[in-house]
Amino acid sequence: GAGVSQSPRYKVAKRGQDVALRCDPISGHVSLFWYQQALGQGPEFLTYFQNEAQLDKSGLPSDRFFAERPEGSVSTLKIQRTQQEDSAVYLCASSPLNEQFSNQPQHFGDGTRLSIL
Amino acid sequence: AQSVAQPEDQVNVAEGNPLTVKCTYSVSGNPYLFWYVQYPNRGLQFLLKYITGDNLVKGSYGFEAEFNKSQTSFHLKKPSALVSDSALYFCAVRDPGSARQLTFGSGTQLTVLP
Numbered sequence: 001g002a003g004v005s006q007s008p009r010y011k012v013a014k015r016g017q018d019v020a021l022r023c024d025p026i027s028g029h030v031s032l033f034w035y036q037q038a039l040g041q042g043p044e045f046l047t048y049f050q051n052e053a054q055l056d057k058s059g060l061p062s063d064r065f066f067a068e069r070p071e072g073s074v075s076t077l078k079i080q081r082t083q084q085e086d087s088a089v090y091l092c093a094s095s096p097l098n099e100q101f102s103n104q105p106q107h108f109g110d111g112t113r114l115s116i117l
Numbered sequence: 118a119q120s121v122a123q124p125e126d127q128v129n130v131a132e133g134n135p136l137t138v139k140c141t142y143s144v145s146g147n148p149y150l151f152w153y154v155q156y157p158n159r160g161l162q163f164l165l166k167y168i169t170g171d172n173l174v175k176g177s178y179g180f181e182a183e184f185n186k187s188q189t190s191f192h193l194k195k196p197s198a199l200v201s202d203s204a205l206y207f208c209a210v211r212d213p214g215s216a217r218q219l220t221f222g223s224g225t226q227l228t229v230l231p
Contacts, residue, residue, distance in 0.1 A: 004160070033218060042121075042207050042221030043161070056217060091160055103149055103168040106219065108160035 002026075004109035006092050012115045013082050021077045021112045023092030030098055032075050033106060034067055035091040043091050049075060050098055079114075087116045119144045119212045123222035130198045131230050138193040138225045140208030150191040151209040151219065152182055161207060167191060178202070198229045 005024040013019050025032050030051055035043035036059075045059040051072035060067070064082075069075040079086055093106035120143045130136045142148055149168055153161035165176025172184045182193045191208060205226050209219040 006160075031217075040224075042209075042223050043219075045218035045220070048217050059218070093161075103166070103213070105151060105163040105166055107163070108153075110158070110160045113158075 004092055004094055004107050006090075006109035006112050008112060009110065010113050010115075012117065014117050015083060017082055018078065018080045019082055019114065021079075021090050021114070023075045023077070023109060025073065025075070025092065025094030026096075026107055027073075029094035029096050029107075031095045031102065031106075032069060033093045033095075034075070034077050035093065036061075037089040037091055037111070039088070046077070046090075082114075082116045084116045087114055089113050119148075119210050119216055119220045121208050121210045121220055121222040123206075123208055123225045125225050126223070127226045127228070129228045129230060132200055133197050136193075136195050136198040136202070136227065136229070138206050138208075138227060140191045140193065140222060141189050142191060142208070142210040143189060144210055144212040146212050146214040149211040149213055150182075150184060151211075152176065152180070152191075152193050153207045153209060153221075155205040155207065155224075164193070164206075200229045200231050203227055203229045 007022045032049040034046040037043045047067045048056040049069040064080045066078045089111040091111045093108045095104050095106045122141045151166045152164040155161050167174045167184045175181045205224050207224050208222045
């Protein structure tokens with residue numbers, strides 16, 4: 001597609017349920033990022049993929065958060081045993097090159113708004 | 118470590134007046150700096166970036182920003198504001214020598230009054 005696509009746009013889950021959020025980056029983009037944006041805040045880094053390799057997961061807040069990108073394109077962010085503090089907008093971004101050498105801007109999807117009841 | 122500060126939560130300007138949205142940063146090396154805009158229920162849209170070279174950077178929709186190394190600032194500017202510029206603006210920094218990800222400020226809500 002023309003841009004980064006995220007689904008679902010909105011997700012409501014009960015506390016304790018597992019959720020899966022999908023990101024379809026721009027075709028051919030090497031780098032893929034997940035960010036968490038709390039209400040009224042800027043995005044905060046969660047994890048980074050270079051193709052299928054997860055090179056940085058230092059921002060994941062707990063071991064309940066898991067991300068994968070098995071074929072180097074689509075990525076899924078999974079949250080197990082959701083809690084109310086997980087409520088946020090989850091943004092995915094991609095960029096064309098290996099981020100170590102890239103000064104290119106990241107292209108963001110519209111995000112998934114997750115609400116935990 | 119890299120960090121960004123946007124000291125103003127809210128900026129109001131009249132349509133046709135110049136606007137400035139402030140940003141200061143902290144990195145150990147030479148920074149890559151970015152401005153993004155976010156409209157309600159949408160992702161972030163790239164406006165402009167500073168990587169190296171000319172301190173005055175021009176971007177989309179008539180926006181520009183000036184990199185000031187001595188003041189560690191990267192303020193966003195536009196000579197004549199439009200009502201349609203009303204949105205949430207984020208400054209972001211990356212230290213290419215030590216980080217892959219962007220670090221964002223907390224955002225500034227810009228309101229342009231007709």
